[in-house]
């Protein structure tokens with residue numbers, strides 16, 4: 110089976126496992142795991158922020174991050190297919206007590222006029238106050254689309270003028286960096302709080318981080334424990350993340366090339382594929398997925414009419430060529 114369902118399906122390489130086995134560890138709830146500290150400091154510095162917090166999942170990083178800047182009874186604005194809106198199972202409402210309103214863009218982009226229309230300043234007892242705007246870069250359900258830095262800077266200026274915060278869901282910020290060459294600090298500078306994942310394209314088995322100002326990250330450390338996310342000798346997992354940062358960022362360019370090749374085979378213009386995700390509409394999406402499985406290729410349906418393919422570390426050029434033949438025939 111060639112598995113293109115997600116970039117989360119990778120298995121840790123021998124070299125990654127060796128790094129995990131060698132990791133120095135301690136009790137991280139006591140702040141005594143040196144490998145976790147190293148990872149947190151490195152990721153914070155990479156994004157040009159003061160501090161970071163290791164979390165078991167990207168969802169937990171996002172839930173904590175958004176709640177640091179949006180109080181119960183306030184709202185966050187985001188694109189309609191954002192992961193925080195669609196795929197975190199309502200946690201932002203159920204756990205954090207905040208609400209969301211969304212704008213729609215076919216490529217998941219910042220739509221400033223729509224955001225300006227939605228934005229609600231503090232009007233006392235009349236409307237829910239917009240406390241933050243969330244953006245996703247790259248945008249998963251919009252086919253791995255990159256959000257241009259120029260748009261993010263315009264959004265930053267708008268948020269500053271309104272006194273609102275920006276949350277960046279940067280689960281795949283690594284892919285955006287490799288696709289555009291934009292420095293991580295530049296992406297970091299447009300956001301108050303950021304979530305990043307090590308367990309997607311970077312190929313670690315587990316692990317995400319919330320990044321932001323030191324005082325907010327200190328508060329997030331308390332809230333993480335409250336949610337049951339305090340972990341102990343978790344340096345074995347942080348070591349996988351450090352290995353991924355050292356060895357698996359630049360190679361994402363291969364995943365992007367493989368995605369364009371698969372897009373071409375599926376009748377999608379490769380020029381519209383920014384990174385490692387190809388999403389396209391087919392009225393028979395479910396039947397397409399079943400036919401591909403029958404022929405040895407696993408792909409996903411992320412809506413009744415949308416097929417999604419994701420390339421990753423465990424897909425070689427030969428796998429991509431073989432999958433392209435199968436999908437083109439279907």
Ligand SMILES: Cc1ncc(COP(=O)(O)O)c(C=O)c1O
Pocket residue numbers: 165166167168169171192193245247248249278280281306308317
């Ligand atoms: C854009 C985005 N953000 C956050 C997440 C959440 O990550 P996790 O599955 O680790 O909770 C995902 C997962 O696929 C994602 O695609």
